[in-house]
Amino acid sequence: MTKLPPLRDVIARHGLAARHSLGQHFLLDGNLTDRIVREAGDLAGRHVIEVGPGPGGLTRSILASAAANVTGIELDWRAVAAMEELAAEAAGRLRVIEADALAIDLSDLVPAPRQIIANLPYNIASPLLVRWLRQAALFERLTLMLQQEVAQRICAGTNTAGYGRLSVLTQWTCDARMVMRIPPAAFTPPPKVWSAVVSLTPHDVQPDPTRFSRMEALTAAAFGQRRKMLRGSLRALGGEALLAEAEIAPERRAETLSVAEFDRLLGIQAGFSMCRGS
Template identity: 45%
Template sequence: MSIDLPPLRALIAEHGLGADKSFGQHFLLDLNLTAKIASLAGDLSGKTVIEIGPGPGGLTRALLAAGPEKMIAVEMDRRFIPALEVTGEAFPAPLDIVEGDALTVDDAALAGPGAVIASNLPYNVGTALLIKWLRAEPVWWDTAVLMFQREVADRVVARPGEKAYGRLAVITAARATALLALKVPARAFTPPPKVESAVVVLHPLPVDRRFTDITALETITESAFGQRRKMLRSSLKTAAAKAGTSAEALLSEAGIEPTARAETIAPEGFMELARAWRAARG
């Protein structure tokens, strides 16, 4: 890192940058913490890293310091671009700054295959971005280090029987492994949010284990968890009707007891239900 790179707080003050609540922004200024988050991505040499919503560039600095081959920062708020340009000039790896909405930008084309996603995700779009990356086919990323609100992180990694277990855990498990790697208190952010956060590390499953029909899986899980206190023979009626069949027929095909409830079924069970739903729909 160049000795000319000003402290992060000084850079924020110089450019008059503040967090915008409408974008769900909360800044990470603790360089020890950002270094720890960057380290969760593993060895970045020879890798392309893409960061979503870098803001003033706290995590950006840590990622660039880890020595990737290239880094891409996708930022919707143009106020931060001058500060990010200053940061990029201080490191050997090139930093490409893309002004745009991460929900619509073609990140696969930007980063290329085998990329690393690392981000303190804006709270208001974190789940939608995760689903976007999980749905990607072919999968273009090989590691994702993502910070969410703690409640969302718990939902990503939850297992059957746990309170947080639901649609997000099932869809994640169908496409990737997920580990809650680091808990981050609210006081670590500026301004501090009202909730804690946590970092989840994801790796795509091998091709032969990766479930591909996410549309069917979303239909099944939306129906099943939309009425999670009901038995599946009741809660799956809506999804079954869309396929022109009955909930009982889907459950029989998947080998699941009709009296079971959604929170007790492993992700593999929902994948079998999705296959049965797709086959019934034709």
């Protein structure tokens, strides 16, 4: 690529003032975006999907890697225009799609091997992640920047304040690690909170869609009222009989159950549901 204009100039030229309604906070420091891309590992031959590229700071770092190509999904038409300028310099390695990432199916977007590398908009990070976990088998790795609080919940262990439904769903399907913390001052405009980067590597064996949906329902019930004992929170799914079959004490609370225990509970609960005719 030819020498690219400073990102602040791109923002000014396209009127790309960050919009709170879109959860936008732009990371312009090339050293940090390069480091995020390095956390994704060797990208040679990989087809990378980026969500919410904004003015293209992280995109530039991905293009500077050995990635085969980059597909950017962007809802903000102002950023789409900025990204199309970058695509013109990328010798066919960058494609820009104007779309809502929550409404687009990534399965047919690019061929394998696929990776997602993204600075996720704060306001849709969690629903986006759960959507991708349902299709985790499609991806080699996901390298995601989110609010630090969300990153901590993703990686939280049992019996911690952050451990919850998102922790279980993520760790059930992926090896999850927090690999970077980024201060508010690194962003334009600065958010009120720290951010963090998580690296998610999907397990070799993944649940089918029906099993994943059942785990969503199970964890929603278990964590829906965190202060309740499992005998109460899981009453509609089998209650004490279900817990007895799984050899889990009914007075325990959801945050004390390991991911393996949730998986065991899920298998038994599926049998309960069949017996009930659901």
